Amino acid sequence: MPRTTNRTTTQTIRINGARVRLVTKNGKVTATPALPLESDCQAAQVRALKAMPEYGRQFLLAGDQNAAKRGPRAQAIALATGMAAGDPDLRIYMAGGWLRLIENKVGRGRLSHAQVERHAALARLGHTVTVVRATSPDDAAAQAVALVRGWLAANDGENKLQKSA
Template sequence: MAKIPTKQTVRINGARTIIRTSASGKIMTKPAPPMEWELQAAQVRALRAMPTYGKQFLLAGDQNAAKRGSRAQQEAIAAVMTPGEADLRIYLAGGQIRMIENKVGKRRLSTAQKDRHAALCKLGHQVAGVSAITPADAASQAVSLVQGWLSVA
């Protein structure tokens, strides 16, 4: 009788690790990619460390994809938590808002994100995508984006 292949993500010595078991019973492990919130947290740290933070720009973030219980989900909806909202909002001097949407690796935008980002763009708000596989790469891309936005502001 053939076994069913399995895949699970666990913590081994504090590190997220993917364990795969093949139909033949072979066990393979590899480091799991970071969670999207880890990319965002690295970006926030890097952006707040910029000398222009608080002088030429501020930021705010969302975590619409966070897992919630039914009550917390109802509260979020009642408080206008909007599906598809970008992960980071960058408030530039002169009343401009730019946004950053994070994806780990080759993950794609959800339908809600595509719709929301298109609606924001129709109103003149730019949403930039960052695809990264490490928090350091995500932070570097966010800093480059903000530096570019500041140079044309």
């Protein structure tokens, strides 16, 4: 008689271009839509932010891919050139010398130990890292645009106060 197990396995694959999560339990396979990759959410944010009319005039951005898998040589080069584990995903450079930082997490994803330490170090220097939790690239883009619009409004108010003083 064949031996049965209660083992559960999970894998994420692409079917017709869409990410799908397959769960096998007791010989039964179920498929559900998988959460997007963090990099897909970040790319959607960059596209949306660059499409804003204020881009290039009131703010610029730069992104990082610190989580990318690297071989030993590439990792050594990255560290030697200043890449730091735990750095936020997006830097938003704003008029007046303001810097805003965005960290992306998909679903209930957690910050890594390096991210917790780096974000705390940045906070000690006065830089707050805003964590955007999204379940789709469109959601991530909408949240980033809303954040930047809020920061621009606050920045305008601060710049007007400084000019009147």
